Every structure is written in structure tokens, then in C-alpha cells.
Amino acid sequence: MEIEINLAEPEKRKTFDLEDLPFGKIFTPHMFMMKYDIKRGWHSPQIKPFSNIELHPAAIVLHYAQTVFEGMKAYYGVDGKIRLFRPWDHIARLNHSAERVCIPKVDPELVFNAIKILISIDKDWIPKKKGAALYIRPVIFATQPNLGLKVSDEYLFIIILSPVGAYYKEGFNPVKIYVTDEYIRACPGGTGNIKTGGNYAASLKAQEIAQKKGYTQVLWLDAKEKKYVEEVGSMNIFFYFDNELLTPELTGSILPGITRNSVLKLAPTLGITVKERKISIDEVIDAIKKNILKECFGTGTAAVISPVGEIYYKNRSYLINHGKIGKITKLLFEYITSIQYGEKEDTFNWTITL
């Protein structure tokens, strides 16, 4: 399928101050769009000036949340080259998510091409500062007007680009996380392991409570026993104790993060022992009390690696590593970002240079 290209008016293509960027509030002048219907399948892929979209008020996505998305980044390297980090893995996960909520799969090659062309058109919008990047957000949603609960016959696939600075306003500084034993995010057999809108709507209430208490994000426990650590709002979680790096094993209700996977692959090559296993919150709190839990961090495309300096659980708050960034956390952050910005050789073949 040929991608049709229509460019925005020159005055709409001017960039502006890319210095002090918020996360996900500024968008580049172009977007990708493709439609699906039962008869034609995916068709009419096009790149066009960024604009609002029109939706029927009965569009299935608005009522029943049949939708999936991805989040990946393009980095402006120290050598002036643009790199995508594991784009094929993100596209594969988009299709895996789509399958779970009965959304028809998209052609990975077409998606990759669309991203490549879109970025080449809006390349002046990639911030050049280390830590900043161009966030790429593909989203697919059900557009058929129908108030009956059914699988939609029509979809829209959109890709938008947003220049972003560091994810947390704290920067690469420890964040405080809040363990909820009241709400749950995802349950066995549910949709916790895919990126679908409803998961995030379900997480907002606990997030609001956490923020009111001064915490950045929620740390979720398993739905069944509220005993095992699962993940943070939009990040997977790692703990370093007893000279081992631990992360919860994928249970089906945890999002299989690509940054998580990168840490699992990278750490052993740096001499760090890693394990995926069930980790109970009691074990974590106990290890903090005994001072054997040395470090804790979250992983995700948006923040890459985010040190955790404080955990709140059952009316008490606990400092980790005196609230400071740990050595392993810093090492992994610097290693991965060095690959992303082309400072270190990418021996894992994670990046694709555009």
C-alpha cells in the first residue's frame, strides 16, 4: 500500500522553543492516518497536516473502549543521526494488544514505513538535548457507530509525534511511589498485559489518591491476594537486594515492558545477576527494614529508568538508599541512554538508525 502524503502549509511547519518541554502536550505538524472497514480491510494510509478528527457520537471506542496504543521514541544522537529504539518490538506489541481486544492487525512493515516517513517530514521537531526525544504514539480505535456491544467493523489508526523532555518534573531524581492495597489495576485473564485505554482509566482513582499524598505514582499489587508486587502506573519495577536485581515475573496482568526486557538483557553483560520471580510486598518492606534492599527503579519508554527513593505502604513511608539514586540504577540508565543517543555501540541491535 502506497502512503499518500499531503504536507502542511509552510507557516504551520515552523518549530518553536524545544528547550523546556512538557510531556506530551506539543505535537508536530503532521500525522499518519489509516482506515479500516470490513469490505476493504486497512486502506487509504496517508500522512497529512495534524488536525482534529471527527467521530460519530456512537463510535464504539467512546462507549466500550475498544482501543490499543503504543509508545516509543526517536532520539537525536550525538552524531547527528536519528535512532528508533526497538521499533519492531513496539509494533509487534501493538498487534499483540490489538489481537486481545479484537482489533484487526496492521502490517508491521507499513507501520514502520509510516513512522519513518513521518519522522523524516517532521525531523526538525526532534529535540537535540540529551534526555529529550520525539515520542511516537500510534493508536487504533473502533469508530463504527453502534450502541450494541460488539466488535467494531470500522477502525482508525493514527500516529502522532510529540517532542518531549524528561518524563518526571523531578528529572533523573528519585520519585516517591504509593502502594495501594485498596484498588487493583489488572487481574488474571484481564487486559493488564496489553496497552489498552481502559487499563489506564481504571488506574486513575488510586493515582489521584497517591498524588494528593505527595506521591508520583502508584505501585500495584496482584489482584487475587494483594500480596505480590506487579508494576507502577506506566513502568515496570525492579529491586536490587542481596546482590541480585529482581523484577516480578510476567503473570499476564503485568505489561511486558520493552525497557524491562532491555534491562533483563543488559544487566548480565555488566556482571549484574537478574531474576524474574514473584516478589511479595512484605518481602520488599522487610528488606528495606533490614537495610538489604539497596535500590529500586521503574522502567518504561517515557522515563527510561526512574529511580525510586521512597515507598509508602500501609500508613508508613520507607526511604530507599536514603532517598538517593543507586549505583546500579545510574549505571543501567546511563548505559541504555548512551545506546539510544549513539554514544555507545549498540551490541544488542536495539536501535535502528533512520
Ligand SMILES: *Cc1c(COP(=O)(O)O)cnc(C)c1O
Ligand atoms: C508502557 C507501559 C510500561 C512500560 O513499557 P515500555 O515498553 O518499557 O515502555 C509499563 N507498564 C505499563 C502499564 C505500561 O503501559
